[in-house]
Amino acid sequence: MSSTDFAEMVREDRALTPLYTDPGIFDVEMDRIFRNTWVWVAHASDIATPNSFKTSYVGREPVIVTRDKQGAIHTLLNRCRHRAASVCEKRKGRASVFVCPYHGWSYDPDGRLRKVPHKSGYAEDFDNSDFGLVTLRTEEYNGLIFATFKQDIEPLVDFLGSARKWIDLFMKQGGGYPVRTLGEHRFRFPGNWKIQLENTTDAYHFPIVHKTFLDSLDAEAENVFDVLGHGGWVEDLGNGHSVMVMIPDLIDLDDNLDAPIPQRFADLARELAEEGHSDQEVRKIVRAVGGTGFNLNLFPNVACSMAFFRVLRPVEVDETEITHVAIGMDGGPKAANRMRLRLHEHFQGPMGFGTPDDAEGWERVQRGARAGGDQWIMLNRGTDAPEGQAEAGHEAGDVSAETGMRAAYQMWKRMMTA
Incomplete structure (x- = not known):
């Protein structure tokens, strides 16, 4: 298959189904993408x-x-x-x-x-x-x-580019302590790696796929996770990277620390205060425990997703391994790290509400892709982003836009045709 063929398989707002199903394309991806970035x-x-x-x-x-x-x-x-x-x-x-x-x-x-x-x-x-x-x-x-593998590649800081700002914001989840990994769990689903890559900046599915998760929350938390209702956006950060902001009030965890502590964190705040932490320290730690309000997708294989790392590993054209990595505070209060793990288990954990529902969706995409191999995967959703939110010069759309997927597939096209 030639570079011209790959170029024709990805258009500005759509991609052809064989990108999910063709073993030959998968083999070329492993060489041209995963060995060259x-x-x-x-x-x-x-x-x-x-x-x-x-x-x-x-x-x-x-x-x-x-x-x-x-x-x-x-x-x-x-x-x-x-x-x-x-x-x-x-x-x-x-x-x-x-x-x-x-x-x-x-x-x-x-x-x-x-x-x-x-x-x-x-x-x-x-x-x-x-x-x-x-x-x-x-x-x-x-x-x-x-x-x-590519020894003459551009420096990492240049490859990350505009994503560096969002990585720095994500790492504020240490709450004043260094971030460290707390543990991980691993699973596989019978689908192509790009299906999961798309999911990280897909808010459109959230209220549908994750209804059981939303139903498990109290009213206050359910409002926080109304991801389509807070004026968020999706932004193309270059080189296939993208960010989806779902809760704009939780972009910078150091902002607005004087805001009322959410009721679900009241017991934690009380315990931290009893351990001798100052009011400002308590607020900073509690804010960090709740995680950020955005998902950052770093092409081709890792996401900094609200409060954890999600790592994908291509195994075969129709098999992908996912690792969910819980993160916490290195040297931080045990109570804070304990609650971080409980929140992780609630959604991302193997018995949580989110992961099984996501995995079924990914599996159904792969199953459906076996029908109509000449059909297009549509990536054309999106209205304008809220004014003044995205960085000047970046393509952006509203929080339900498929901007991040378009960014990833344009990088795919660039590398597959290089």
Whole structure:
């Protein structure tokens, strides 16, 4: 399939159905997109100490994200240079060396080959420095760690561009403490990765798909989650990134701290005060516990979604793995982190109201896409954004607009035709 074919499959406001169903297109995506851009692999708190690591993926390729004893961060292909066995199978932990279980080749956390057993079996000019683990270019922004196979790519800060402002706002959920990951759960759905990518900036589905969640809330909280009724917007941030603002009053968590504390957080506020936190600290922490009022989509594989990270991993054309990562306050009050987890469980958790409903929707899209392969996926919804909200020069629409999806598919088109 040629670049011309890919160009014709995505128009300004629509995309052809084979983008969900064609295994050949999926294989090209893994090369032209996931091997040629910055891909999120970990949060800094996952590898907070020297010699710590977390296993992850860049597209379909397994990697190990490490922090060496000097504190430098590395992303290494999880493949022994000898006969290709994986050298690490644990999700995360600490290790001063990675040893291949097949023939015992060992590697330092920075990827250098440390030792080869019975080395006399090799030629005299065998040089360990020629056989370290393959290293990807790795950079960090505000705790988010990204890696790429493309060594001459633009710096991460340039790739993130206008999204950096929103990352900084999202990280205020530390409530004055550093943000750290609290735990994660992982599941798969039988559908294409782009279906989930679309979902992060899709407010249109919220009152329909998540009616059971809304029914579970008290009147005050239900009003907060009236995502179509607060004058929000969706904004194209460039490079396939987008933001969907659902609750404009919760963009900057440091704003309006004198506002009344919501009733659902009254017990938490009382407990924090009894622990000796000042009134201002209590308000800052409580505001952080409730999360932000926006979803930030970072192309191609991670979302900073109100109060958690959602990471997608393409497995096959019709199979995607999703990881929901709960976040909290590193060194913050136990009561605050406990409530963060309870709120996460209520919606995003495996037994929550939101995740199962979303997953069924994604599965139905994939099932329906098997009918009418010549049909267009429509991405044309949206009226003008509220005046003065979006950054000048950015395409934007009202909160139910499909602006974010159009942004992602234009980046898809750009990379698939490069």
